[in-house]
Amino acid sequence: MGALLGILHRMGAHHYCPLVPAPPPRFVTERGCTLHGIMGEFDTAQAVYAAAEKVRDAGYRRWDVHTPFPIHGMEDAMGVKPTRLPILIALGAFTGVGGAYLMQWWMGAVDYPMVVQGKPYAAWEPWVPIMFELGVLCSAFSALLGMLGLNGLPRHHHPLFTSERFLRSSQDRFFVVIEAEDQNFNPQRVRSLLESSGATHVELVEDDSVEVTP
């Protein structure tokens, strides 16, 4: 059970599945709040791009960059791997196509065979449109739900919104946030990495959504 919970925590399941209890906090601030992560603020797109490359090379996994506009090439600077969503969509598609085939074969050729226009009971031709449509439907559902599952949306709140400075990420500032859940997270090292990358301001971000027991 503990091992399964560990895997679920590593996948971040506790963020979007209410059935998974959150892991005990690894770091707690002086006020007694759970530490969400450490945020570095940058003045220019160039600076945050260079910082992202440094954080990537330092081997962090649970971190993100927040910018007011898309920066081309940022996914390379961050070392973001291609999404696994296509695999989920393919599974959905093959389920839809295969399910439609089996359903129509069972209904038309096994359970209730009926002569229509003298065609064979198990003629595959009329099944194709339904196989196609169910394939499209199931891949669309698995694309949407898989996307929501993988990115953890929708959510009502995010710890970053507790930071006043972070609001400027939609105006004119660029942010790198390294989360405390990262296996390599060490507050001193993260702070010095961000500062040496050219951050103009570094601050702790608390997770105020977790109840603190004094």
Next chain:
Amino acid sequence: MSHAAAHEGPVSLAEGNVRLRAGGGAIGTVLIAAGVVAAVATFAVGIGQGNFKHALAAYHIGAMSSLAVCLGAMFWVMAFHLVMSGWSVSIRRQFENAMVLVPVIGVLAVAGIAADVFFMHGQLLTWMNGAVRQGDSLYEEKAAWLNPVRWGLFALLYLFIWVYLSQRLWWYSTEQDRTGAPRLSNKARFTSAWGMPIFGLSLTFAAFDWLMSVDYRWFSTMWGVYYFAGAALSGMAAMILVLAAVRRSGRLSGAVTNEHLHDMSKLVFGFVVFWAYIGFGQYFLIWYSNIPEETSFMLARKTEGWNALSTFLVWGHFAVPWYILLWKFVRRSWALMTIVCAWVMVLEVADMYWIIRPMVYGGTGVHLDMWWLDLLGIVGVPLILAGLLVRKAHAGPLMPLKDPRLPEALHHRNYV
């Protein structure tokens, strides 16, 4: 963004990168000669054995497959202009090379069947055959369309449309090489705008006249789209092969990259699906309504020997390439896409074979004892097309060097 651009070195537009070695086109002359020999030998053997019909069918399969490549390339050139696509500028010249060969390939495609219509009393195009059509009310209903005068005039009209459009677009592109005037891009776009519907109609009716009328009793309103789907697919596949060969000789380095291949492969993937979609649509409606004059075509190809080829087309032309092209690493690999595109080209020929060849001996029998005549006839025009493409590629710069959208193509990336 400036940082992304800073990662890419400048692309060399020096002669050594955008022009093939002078004199390298000799292999093209060899291919053309081989193609002419194959075509002449096909007819010589066919007539010598008293089997002009089989020889013409074999030649016609190769000719219509080659014409599909030229018309497909023409479609893509017009589509690129119409949507003002920037990424495709560095690959467009190869498409233009194939497009501008339409006068030669078009005449070769129509010459064989025109000889049949006007001099051989309709051995393959049986609506000209008095012995077959005698007293057939199906023919008499269609006689206003299927007669040599209308057929010949329309063949000239189709050729005129294609030659005019291709020469005009070719002139804009090569004139821009010389002057660099950006307004020529707008003119090419304008020509494509009125040219596209005319192109679509002429291709549709040419497919009726040159392919569907082989069996004059049969008809399908989807026929033009079916030929177009194969044309757009094999046009794109052929150009991937050409660009792969050009890149192997060390040219277009940095100008045509995996990013361009990725987009071309997506279009191949799309048209593999499109071909299957409309091909099945055509079959499905005929199968469902079950009307004798419509089912004759499918009946001949879905029973006994030809059923094997029909099944092979479903798997080879659709299912297998579809599954392989689902994988991004395939779509971005020149080596793997060369194999896939060569396969797609072979299957396009098999598709033409599936359309034309069963009509030679009628009935459902396959008659493969003259397989070598099939092979000889089929390679004729494709070899000529390949030779002409090689010579064309050597004749000028490998991309439109002064196109105003060239920088966009040189920095093209798929953000996936």
